[in-house]
Amino acid sequence: MRELTSARNAVALSFFLNGLVFASWVSRIPEARSTFALSNGQLGLLLLAIALGSLIALPTTGAAINRWGTVRVVRVGAVTATVGLVLAAIGLGDLLPATTVGLFLYGVGIGVWDVAMNVEGAEVERGLGRTIMPRFHAGFSGGTVVGALLGALVVDLAVPASLHLTAVAVLALVVVWLTSPAFLPIVRTDPAHAGSALQAWLEPRTLLIGMMVLALAITEGTANDWLAVALVDGHGASHAVGVAGFAVFVAAMTLGRLVGTPLIDRFGRVAMLWSTMAVAGLGVVLIVLGPHPALVVVGIVLWGAGASLGFPVGMSAAADDPVRAAARVSVVSTIGYAAFLAGPPLLGFVGDEVGTLKALLVVAVLLIPAALVVPAARQQELNRASGA
Numbered sequence: 059m060r061e062l063t064s065a066r067n068a069v070a071l072s073f074f075l076n077g078l079v080f081a082s083w084v085s086r087i088p089e090a091r092s093t094f095a096l097s098n099g100q101l102g103l104l105l106l107a108i109a110l111g112s113l114i115a116l117p118t119t120g121a122a123i124n125r126w127g128t129v130r131v132v133r134v135g136a137v138t139a140t141v142g143l144v145l146a147a148i149g150l151g152d153l154l155p156a157t158t159v160g161l162f163l164y165g166v167g168i169g170v171w172d173v174a175m176n177v178e179g180a181e182v183e184r185g186l187g188r189t190i191m192p193r194f195h196a197g198f199s200g201g202t203v204v205g206a207l208l209g210a211l212v213v214d215l216a217v218p219a220s221l222h223l224t225a226v227a228v229l230a231l232v233v234v235w236l237t238s239p240a241f242l243p244i245v246r247t248d249p250a251h252a253g254s255a256l257q258a259w260l261e262p263r264t265l266l267i268g269m270m271v272l273a274l275a276i277t278e279g280t281a282n283d284w285l286a287v288a289l290v291d292g293h294g295a296s297h298a299v300g301v302a303g304f305a306v307f308v309a310a311m312t313l314g315r316l317v318g319t320p321l322i323d324r325f326g327r328v329a330m331l332w333s334t335m336a337v338a339g340l341g342v343v344l345i346v347l348g349p350h351p352a353l354v355v356v357g358i359v360l361w362g363a364g365a366s367l368g369f370p371v372g373m374s375a376a377a378d379d380p381v382r383a384a385a386r387v388s389v390v391s392t393i394g395y396a397a398f399l400a401g402p403p404l405l406g407f408v409g410d411e412v413g414t415l416k417a418l419l420v421v422a423v424l425l426i427p428a429a430l431v432v433p434a435a436r437q438q439e440l441n442r443a444s445g446a
Contacts, residue, residue: 061240061242062182062185062186062242064240065178065181065182065185065240065241065242066182066186066190067237067240068237068238068240068241069175069178069179069182069194069241070193070194070197071197071233071234071237072132072171072175072178072234072237072238073175073179073194073195073197073198073201074197074198074200074201075201075230075233075234076168076171076172076175076198076201076230077197077198077199077200077201077202077203077204077205077308078201078202078204078205078226078230079139079143079168079201079205079226079227079230080168080198080201080202080205080282081201081202081203081204081205081206081209081304081308082143082205082208082209082222082223082226082227083143083146083164083223084202084205084206084209084282084283084286084301084304085205085206085208085209085210085212085213085286085301085304086147086150086209086213086219086222086223087101087105087283087286087287088286088287088290088297088300088301089150089213089219089297090104090150090157091287093150093152094152094154094157097406097410098287098405098406098407098409098410098414098417099403099406099407099409099410100406101287101406102283102403102404102405102406102407103403103406104154104157104158104161105161105283105403105406106403107158107159107161107162107165108161108162108164108165108168109165109395109396109401110162110165111142111161111162111163111164111165111166111167111168111169112165112166112168112169112172112395113165113169113392113395113396114166115165115166115167115169115170116169116170116173116388116391116392116395117388117389117392118388119131119169119170119173119174119384119388119391120173120177120258120384120385120386120387120388120389121384121385121388122170123173123174123177123244123384123388124384124385127241127243127244128174128175128177128178128181128238128241128244129238129239129241131170131173131174132170132171132174132175132178132234132238132241133234133235133238134167134170135167135168135169135170135171135172135174136167136171136230136231136234136235137167137231138163138164138166138167138170139163139164139166139167139168139171139227139231140167140227140228140230140231141160141163141167142159142160142161142162142163142164142165142166142167143160143164143223143224143226143227144160144220144223144224144227144228145157145159145160145163146160146161146164146223147160147219147220147222147223147224148160148220150219150220151220169391169395171234172391173384173387173388173391175194176191176373176377176387176391177244177377177383177384177387178241178242178244179191179194179373180373180374180377180380180383180387181241181242181244181380181383182242183374183377184380185242188323189319189320189322189323189374190319191370191371191373191374192315192316192318192319192322192366192367192370192371193315193316193319194370195315195366195369195370195373196312196315196316196319196366199308199309199311199312199315199366200312202308202311202312203305203308203309203312205226206301206302206304206305206308207302207305208226209222209301210298210301210302210305213297213298213301214298244380244383244384257385258382258385258386258388258389259389261386263434264376264386264389264390265389265393266431266434267372267375267376267390267434268372268376268389268390268392268393268394269393269431269434270331270368270372270428270431270432270434271368271369271372271373271390271391271393271394272393272394272396272397273368273397273424273425273427273428273431274331274335274365274368274369274372274428275368275369275394275395275397275401276397276400276401276421276424277335277338277361277364277365277368277421277424277425277428278311278365278368278369279397279401280401280405280418280420280421281304281307281361281362281365282304283401283405284405284409284414284417284418285300285303285304285307285345285358285418286300286301286303286304287300287414288300288345288409288414288415288417288418289303289354289415291409291413291414291415292346292413292414292415292416293351293354293415303355303358306355306358306359306362307358307359307361307362308362309362310358310359310360310361310362310363310366311362311363311365311366312366313362313363313366314334314362314363314364314365314366314367315366315367315370318330318334318366318367322367322371327371327375328432328433330367330371331367331368331371331432332429332432334363334364334365334366334367334368335364335368335425335428335429335432336364336425337360337363337364338360338361338363338364338365338421338422338425339364339421339422339425340357340360340364341356341357341358341359341360341361341362341363341364342357342361342418342419342421342422343357343419343422344356344357344360345357345358345361345415345418346415346416346418346419369394372390372394373387373390373391375390375434376389376390404420405417405418405420408420
């Protein structure tokens, strides 16, 4: 039991630090746009570098985990993400190519890190015998809250991005390196199933879960990339207030994951996902159309709470079978990360046409067809109930 507790704590810390690093970069997005004098469309293309890096790394991460285990893979991811973020930070001194290459490397690292910690989180969840994955993702959200608040503070104090981002990335790397040996050993794929990584791409249920995660990742990722900018452009907020608005979003998402975890066991995944999607759609509409700042804040809270459960539920569903967990989580993560490939440029170009704030309505529209694939989670519940 002590081993399980240590592994749980190490995984939770890994999620927290992943979120801390990510939000630290997000807090510098408005600065990147102004430093390089980018339009919304051009900013979207810059952010695309992160998604491209992740999508290149993700398909092979499951096989790497099966061969080398989660400890080695999460360390490789953390090192690569640190190098990339430091290079991107240096580039914010008006070296756009350096920032672009740095963000690409950061995307590679963060994608590898993400899959490894989700596979390990699923292993801990199985050991505990109850739903806990949303709470791990709440740890990620908690990290983003701290990162966003710290980012708002250092931006307001005019701390250089190179100092800010380097300090955060190196701290996260050291802690992950020291704590990851507490991870539980995962169930490796039997040599007879060596082709399981490819087979996972042919499984209808895995692909449906991936499509669900794709839609809900757009719901979450759009706020990560564009909420602060939209508040600046659409509501006349300062950069610091825009970052603070993002902090409210991730705080609400953190609370949603903490509160939603026991509710999933009580009401089921499908009901909770449909409910939270409706809440997220309402929140986006209030942010865009709310005539008063108080309604905008309410909208941010609703959007954050509504976006809270999609990604962690998708990871749990993909990882039900411990033998194929790494392959399936890799597939679902790859499909989900396509949201970060398509989302930034899509919202950027729509923002150039209708304004950054109104472009957020794309999220509310996409939630409607997304509801159709949510029942892919139901089979997972039935399998657990029947003991299969």
